[in-house]
Amino acid sequence: MVSRVIPVQAFDLVIFGGTGDLARRKILPALFRRHCAGQLPQDARILGAARGALGSDGYRDLIRDALQNELSGADMAARGAELERFLARLEYLAIDAQARDGWAALKQMLGCPTSDRVRVFYFSVGPALFAPLAEQIWTHQLADDQTRIVVEKPFGHDLASAKALNRTLAGHFDESQIYRIDHYLGKETVQNLMAIRFGNMLFEPLWNSQYVDHIQITVAESVGVDGRASYYDKSGAMRDMMQNHLMQLLCLIAMEPPAKFDPDAVRDEKLKVIRALEPVEPHHIVRGQYALAEDGEGGDEDQSYRETVGDPRSSTESYVALKAHISNWRWAGTPFYLRTGKRLVARSSVINVFFKDAPHSIFGADAGRHANLLTIRLQPDEGITLKVTIKEPGPGGMRLIDVPLDMSFAQALGADIDGAPDAYERLITDVIRGNQTLFMRGDEVEAAWAWTDPIIAGWTSRGDVPKPYDSGSTGPGDADLLMRRDEREWRGINP
Numbered sequence: 001m002v003s004r005v006i007p008v009q010a011f012d013l014v015i016f017g018g019t020g021d022l023a024r025r026k027i028l029p030a031l032f033r034r035h036c037a038g039q040l041p042q043d044a045r046i047l048g049a050a051r052g053a054l055g056s057d058g059y060r061d062l063i064r065d066a067l068q069n070e071l072s073g074a075d076m077a078a079r080g081a082e083l084e085r086f087l088a089r090l091e092y093l094a095i096d097a098q099a100r101d102g103w104a105a106l107k108q109m110l111g112c113p114t115s116d117r118v119r120v121f122y123f124s125v126g127p128a129l130f131a132p133l134a135e136q137i138w139t140h141q142l143a144d145d146q147t148r149i150v151v152e153k154p155f156g157h158d159l160a161s162a163k164a165l166n167r168t169l170a171g172h173f174d175e176s177q178i179y180r181i182d183h184y185l186g187k188e189t190v191q192n193l194m195a196i197r198f199g200n201m202l203f204e205p206l207w208n209s210q211y212v213d214h215i216q217i218t219v220a221e222s223v224g225v226d227g228r229a230s231y232y233d234k235s236g237a238m239r240d241m242m243q244n245h246l247m248q249l250l251c252l253i254a255m256e257p258p259a260k261f262d263p264d265a266v267r268d269e270k271l272k273v274i275r276a277l278e279p280v281e282p283h284h285i286v287r288g289q290y291a292l293a294e295d296g297e298g299g300d301e302d303q304s305y306r307e308t309v310g311d312p313r314s315s316t317e318s319y320v321a322l323k324a325h326i327s328n329w330r331w332a333g334t335p336f337y338l339r340t341g342k343r344l345v346a347r348s349s350v351i352n353v354f355f356k357d358a359p360h361s362i363f364g365a366d367a368g369r370h371a372n373l374l375t376i377r378l379q380p381d382e383g384i385t386l387k388v389t390i391k392e393p394g395p396g397g398m399r400l401i402d403v404p405l406d407m408s409f410a411q412a413l414g415a416d417i418d419g420a421p422d423a424y425e426r427l428i429t430d431v432i433r434g435n436q437t438l439f440m441r442g443d444e445v446e447a448a449w450a451w452t453d454p455i456i457a458g459w460t461s462r463g464d465v466p467k468p469y470d471s472g473s474t475g476p477g478d479a480d481l482l483m484r485r486d487e488r489e490w491r492g493i494n495p
Helices: 021-036 055-070 073-087 103-110 127-139 159-170 188-198 229-254 263-276 305-309 409-413 423-433 442-462 477-484
Strands: 011-016 045-050 090-094 118-123 147-151 178-180 212-220 285-291 319-324 336-341 348-355 373-379 383-391 400-408 467-470
Touching: 011 021, 011 103, 011 423, 021 045, 021 055, 021 073, 021 423, 045 103, 055 073, 055 090, 090 103, 118 127, 118 423, 127 147, 127 159, 147 423, 159 442, 178 442, 188 229, 188 373, 188 383, 212 229, 229 263, 229 305, 229 319, 229 336, 229 348, 229 442, 263 442, 285 305, 285 442, 285 477, 319 477, 336 477, 467 477
Parallel strands: 011 045, 011 118, 045 090, 118 147, 147 178, 212 336, 285 467
Antiparallel strands: 212 348, 285 319, 319 336, 348 373, 373 383, 383 400
C-alpha cells in the first residue's frame, strides 16, 4: 500500500520566531520532510523572521545544523541530496513585532497587497506577541483573501484573555483564515478515532452509556519542565495540557456523528461536547507536583519541580487528574477520567474505553468478571487493542480468559507508517490547502476555558497545594484513591 502525495499549491510561509526552538525542532523539519516527499511546489518560499540581524546565509546555516540535529542519521543519509535544495527556499528578515523595523521589506518580498499565492503567517512566538503581529500584518496591508495565520498554543491564559485575543484576530482576519493549532490533532491515531467510531458498525452502536462503563484518557510524559520552567510555572498542567490536548481527545471520543467530514460540521459537534461538560466537583480533582524519587534518582534529571523552576514554594501542578461527566443523552452517567503529568514512569498517550460486564453470565461465579476493553494507543507504538473473552484452552470445564486482538500500526502497515507524515507535516499542509478540520475554532477555545477557569479558581480559593509524587512514578497516590472510590483503577502508563 503506497500513499499518494498530492503537491500543495504555491505558497509563501513566513515563520515569526523563525530562529526559535519550535521552528528549528518541529516546523522546519516537517517542511523539509514534505519537500523530500515532493509535496512542496518548486516556487514555494519559506521566510524566517526574528529580531536578530542574522541574514539569509546565516539563517540557512542555522537551519542546516538544526535539521542535522533533529533528523536521524539514516534520514539525513537518504535525504542529504535534498538538503541544499530545501535550504535554497529559505530567506531571512530581521523584523520587530512591536515596531516598524523590517515590515516594509517583508511587504516588498511578498509582493503585497495582491498575489496569486497562498500566504501563511505562522506565529511561532510567545502568546504576548500574537495580537501585535496581527496588528502589524493588518497595518502594513500584508493580508489578502488567500492569507492564513497559524496561532500556537497557549491561546489565552483564561477565558478573558482568550476572548480578547479572539476579538483582536477577528478585527483583522475572518475566522476561516485563523488556524489555532494543536499538534495532537495531527497525530495519525487521533484522526483514527473518527475512523474507528464512524467507519465501523462494530463500535458506534455500543458507543454510549448503555454499554460503556467508563473512559480513561491518559497523556503521560517522562520528561520534566526543563527548558520551559518560566512558562510552565505560570500555567501548570491544567492550562498547558488539560484545557487543550486532553479536551480535544475527549471531544473526539464523545462527540455525536457529524453530518459530514467537514471542518465546521466536526467542530460544531466538538463544541456541543464541551458545552455539555458538568462542573467538576472538588473531590473529583487531584493535583500533584513531582519531587525526587525516594532513592534519589529522579529520572533524566535529579531535580524536583521546585528546584527546576527555582521556587521552593511553588504551588503549580505538574500533574492533574479529574473525573468529568457529560450531560447529554449519549453519555449521562458515564464517567470520563482524565489525567496528565510530567516526570512520570513512561511516555504514554492512551485512551481506554471500558465496556460494561455482560448483564448475565451463564458460566457461573467461578468464571469471574470479564468485560471488553478497547485501547487506543496514541504514542508510542501507535495502534489499537480490543480485549475479548474466550475459553481457556484445555480440558477441565469452561474457564474464561481475556485475550487481546492487537493491531500495531507499524506491524499492520509496514513501511508505510514509517513514511507517514508526522503531526506538524500534516497540519501545515492542511493550512496551505485551507482545511480547518483539525484546528480549533474560536468559540471552541472559549468554551474550553469557560469549563477550565472555575476549576482553577476553585483550588486557588481553597488554597489547595499539589500532592508531591516521586519522579518516575505513576503520579500521586490520591489519583489512585480517586479511582478506588469508584472501584476502578487506572491503566495506561506503566511500560
